[in-house]
Amino acid sequence: MIPLSDNIPHRRFPIINWTLIVLNVFIFFFTLSLGDDAQKFVQIFGVIPYRFLNDFDLFEVSTIFSSMFLHGGWAHIFSNMLALYIFGDNVEDRLGSVRYLLFYLMTGIAAALTHIYLNQNSGIPTIGASGAISGVMAGYLVLYPTAKVITVFPILFFPYIIELPAIIYTGVWFITQFFSGVLSIVSNTQAFGGIAYWAHIGGFISGIVFLPILLTKKYKRRRYIDEYFPW
Secondary structure (H helix, E strand, O other): OOEEEEEEOOOOOHHHHHHHHHHHHHHHHHHHOOOHHHHHHHHOEEHHHHHHHOOOOHHHHHHHHHHHHHOOHHHHHHHHHHHHHHHHHHHHHHHHHHHHHHHHHHHHHHHHHHHHHHHHOOOOOOOOHHHHHHHHHHHHHOOOOOOOOEEEEEOOOOEEEEEEEEHHHHHHHHHHHHHHHHHHHOOOOHHHOOOOOHHHHHHHHHHHHHHHHHHHOOOOOOOOOOOOOOO
């Protein structure tokens, strides 16, 4: 499934979300510009579970943050930034810019720690914003469970554009991530297929946990006639 857009407009310019997108794209092109040194750059600033646990210091802690802004290819950066563009603006709209940035970083940290815990002997660098974006998707689900996500859905190898409730879209996505993660454990592989599925799962679950914490009692949620919020 490839999300194209949603039907929830944001009410103020999502400055943090756009800043994250621009920063990710800028660092991606910077990495490309390194040529043959790009792999070394990723090796240094990506999260490597074995190195993180056995050579633990402040620099290794910093790789949790630096790894969120590194991507391994065009498909990786495009899919992540598309999802962040679609889901992030609405979450920022409800949390506010400062709390949204905190939420993004918290879910990204939780995703990285989940991956490290389940792949303690891995020497493969883990990179990408997917863990934090998984948390953003979870936040979107909590806030807008019946919002419509316009999605490209393959049926018998042909792409169809359909509208799915957010709870269906994110539910299917989470189930596929979960079973792929289980398969990576059963098959005794780390980051099965080159994708850190358990980082996605950790980010998603942490998003569900952290969002209510950041939505404090002092926060007065604005209601709109086009809003899909059943609680």
